[in-house]
Amino acid sequence: MPSQGGGQRRRAAAKPPRPPARNARGGRNFEQQSQESAKKKLSVSVFLSVAAVCVMLAMLWGVWLLTRRPDAFVTSPSVNQLFNVTATSSVYDRGLVKAADLSYEAVLKDHPRYWTNTSHRHFRGSVLAYVTPWNGKGYDMAKLFRSKFTHVSPVWYQLKRDNSGLHLHGRHDVDQKWISDVRQGGSPKIVPRVVLEGYPTDMLTKEEEREEAIDAITSEVTKMQLDGIVLEAWSLWRGYRLLQDSNLRQKALEFIKLLGMELHTMKASKRKSGDLFQLILVIPPPTGTPQDPNSFTTSDMIYLRDSVDGFSLMTYDYSNAYAPGPNAPLAWMRQCLAVLLPKGKGKEGERPDARKDLQSYDIASRDPEMASKTLMGLNFYGNDYSMPQGGGAIVGHEYISLLAQHKPILTWEEASSEHYFTYSKEESMIKNKKTDHKVYYPSLQSLSTRLGEARRWGVGISIWEIGQGLEYFFDIL
Numbered sequence: 001m002p003s004q005g006g007g008q009r010r011r012a013a014a015k016p017p018r019p020p021a022r023n024a025r026g027g028r029n030f031e032q033q034s035q036e037s038a039k040k041k042l043s044v045s046v047f048l049s050v051a052a053v054c055v056m057l058a059m060l061w062g063v064w065l066l067t068r069r070p071d072a073f074v075t076s077p078s079v080n081q082l083f084n085v086t087a088t089s090s091v092y093d094r095g096l097v098k099a100a101d102l103s104y105e106a107v108l109k110d111h112p113r114y115w116t117n118t119s120h121r122h123f124r125g126s127v128l129a130y131v132t133p134w135n136g137k138g139y140d141m142a143k144l145f146r147s148k149f150t151h152v153s154p155v156w157y158q159l160k161r162d163n164s165g166l167h168l169h170g171r172h173d174v175d176q177k178w179i180s181d182v183r184q185g186g187s188p189k190i191v192p193r194v195v196l197e198g199y200p201t202d203m204l205t206k207e208e209e210r211e212e213a214i215d216a217i218t219s220e221v222t223k224m225q226l227d228g229i230v231l232e233a234w235s236l237w238r239g240y241r242l243l244q245d246s247n248l249r250q251k252a253l254e255f256i257k258l259l260g261m262e263l264h265t266m267k268a269s270k271r272k273s274g275d276l277f278q279l280i281l282v283i284p285p286p287t288g289t290p291q292d293p294n295s296f297t298t299s300d301m302i303y304l305r306d307s308v309d310g311f312s313l314m315t316y317d318y319s320n321a322y323a324p325g326p327n328a329p330l331a332w333m334r335q336c337l338a339v340l341l342p343k344g345k346g347k348e349g350e351r352p353d354a355r356k357d358l359q360s361y362d363i364a365s366r367d368p369e370m371a372s373k374t375l376m377g378l379n380f381y382g383n384d385y386s387m388p389q390g391g392g393a394i395v396g397h398e399y400i401s402l403l404a405q406h407k408p409i410l411t412w413e414e415a416s417s418e419h420y421f422t423y424s425k426e427e428s429m430i431k432n433k434k435t436d437h438k439v440y441y442p443s444l445q446s447l448s449t450r451l452g453e454a455r456r457w458g459v460g461i462s463i464w465e466i467g468q469g470l471e472y473f474f475d476i477l
Helices: 030-068 077-082 104-110 137-144 176-182 201-205 207-223 234-239 246-265 298-303 330-340 368-373 396-406 444-457 471-476
Strands: 127-131 151-162 165-169 193-196 228-232 278-283 310-313 374-379 382-386 391-394 411-413 418-426 434-440 460-464
Touching (some): 151 278, 201 207, 201 246, 234 246
Parallel strands (some): 127 460, 228 278
16 A cells, blocks of 8 residues: 555665764864874883883893803804803913812803914924714814814724624714814814724734724725824723733734834825824823733833824823712822833833822933823813712813802812812702712813923823813813
């Protein structure tokens, strides 16, 4: 039906929303503008507050890390350079080489700060530096302080027999780029360690096997463009008790001599420098027992004098977990040199006598050539002993962590010329049970004292191993 008025009803059109009121300049009204401005200010304030809290937390974390792990930012030379932890003078000039009044705070503060003049040498004798693949810091130290060393020995090779024959293992560890970096300027010589493994009798008694072993070593030296090798074999022969047989002992010496002669007679044309390939032999410290066949003696040294270029003397590990004590007492190291070094050309050393002091030894009578070939061992590691027995070796960053955690008093032990400290630690398995610890680790003073000893005897040094030490140790070399 038509609606009243003659037409259909229409829905009222929806009114469009009224536009916001404008002020005199055509903007939004003042009240609305103020509200939006307040919201923006609140957002900025919240953002700045959150950012400030984050910065504060980061700073607190950094302080905690430096307190608990002060070595965290100084574990490699690249990081050291990033944070500019270097010094404009050596540890000697900074007065850091001292026996008394050495504090843990000073060690924590100064240990990463090495002298910027990394090419200066305080010690002019031969310096052999060992580097191990399981401690990568040593590779960086070898590059950074290369001018301090005459020889660098990366621990790479093992000569052993397997099911397919006699083989030299370890080439996968060889890094030619690293070798090139270390050799910048022509020094030091790269002489990787070759350790003998497995039962060695055939290598000594069968001519064919002996020649095979020597060929495997010399071929690797030329192929990889090395400067020679460090041979570690005496400990293996001693472990298998071969040295107690006089015939096998002589065969062992002959093997060393033949290897050295072969390295020396290889054509110099194979080397750009024209230098001969070198053989360095690792030898244990004298046992002090007369006629001990396991000892390496003065007579052995004289027999090998023309075929061996250096004798890496292991004057460390004097103490152990079963008999805790100093790493290498100075009097013992002195005694080792006195027993081993020939008196004049072809004369025996002295009988061991721990009661003698330095003045009692006739150092001037020693054969200077053999002395210069002898490399007195220095340890760059230490020991954390749990008393009365137990514990084990520690390296630099572990030592620094112990200092930061326990804040100990460092004591100079006159009898050994080493620093040590003590602390107590609660056992994790036994409540309220504490164990006393005694820690020996090298210090600038202990190392400097031993370098002075090496100078008096006219010997060089060998360091086991440079990745285990603290950066400022290299200042004294």
